[in-house]
Amino acid sequence: MRLPDFKSLIAAMPTRHQAFTAKCTTKNWAAVLQREDRAGEAMRRIFGGSNSCRVARGDLREMARTDNLDGLVMATLLWGYPDGMRGNHAANISNNLAVLVTLLGEARSGIPDWKKHFAKVESISGLGLSTYTKFLNFLSANVCGKTALILDKRIIDVANSRAFDDFTDRLTAQRYPAYLDRMHSIADSLEVEAENLEFFLFEFGLNLKQSRVCQDSAGVCMRRDTH
Numbered sequence: 001m002r003l004p005d006f007k008s009l010i011a012a013m014p015t016r017h018q019a020f021t022a023k024c025t026t027k028n029w030a031a032v033l034q035r036e037d038r039a040g041e042a043m044r045r046i047f048g049g050s051n052s053c054r055v056a057r058g059d060l061r062e063m064a065r066t067d068n069l070d071g072l073v074m075a076t077l078l079w080g081y082p083d084g085m086r087g088n089h090a091a092n093i094s095n096n097l098a099v100l101v102t103l104l105g106e107a108r109s110g111i112p113d114w115k116k117h118f119a120k121v122e123s124i125s126g127l128g129l130s131t132y133t134k135f136l137n138f139l140s141a142n143v144c145g146k147t148a149l150i151l152d153k154r155i156i157d158v159a160n161s162r163a164f165d166d167f168t169d170r171l172t173a174q175r176y177p178a179y180l181d182r183m184h185s186i187a188d189s190l191e192v193e194a195e196n197l198e199f200f201l202f203e204f205g206l207n208l209k210q211s212r213v214c215q216d217s218a219g220v221c222m223r224r225d226t227h
Helices: 003-012 027-033 038-047 057-063 070-080 089-095 097-108 114-121 129-139 153-161 176-190 194-204
Strands: 019-023 052-056 210-215 221-226
Touching: 003 176, 003 194, 019 070, 027 038, 027 089, 038 052, 038 070, 038 089, 038 097, 052 057, 052 070, 057 070, 057 129, 070 089, 070 097, 070 129, 089 097, 097 114, 097 129, 114 129, 114 176, 153 194, 176 194
Parallel strands: none
Antiparallel strands: 019 052, 210 221
């Protein structure tokens, strides 16, 4: 399969409206709500006393425009992990919220040296490539000349699966700038938004397979699936 075959679908992806619902009773989020610090205060503002909150990409982009990024961080965690994060990740990120927000403040001015910048990110326990690129995406941060996009395990799996002839690569944290180059290049050629392409690959990349009809030696029509 090739991505141009899905140009219309990619262009029509409702990216801004992609939303998830998180509940205050989820173990991770209940613990954060009880904290008497910046993380707890930000989380309580997001829930606003309700038992659940629904967060969309569009909401996060609006929050990214504010001076205080505490809310963006906590709301992005709710959006990305509505059922909670593994292990102590939520607590560790909450413990390091001030350091993280400082890094994101730097990212707003652009990231010319990705390796140096991400080395600081890796010092924060519980914060990996998938989560951090979510923050960068909603900030529309410039990374080595390209606007940031989310790179999570699912996108990496799509590239590894070779489902699309024009999107195959070995994607790692260190190769994040190369990922951005490739994604923006494809998006430009298709005349679609790069974030729409990312959303399409996340949503459909592992759930599509090309099929063709052929005949066996006896002339019986059969369906043969090929990648």
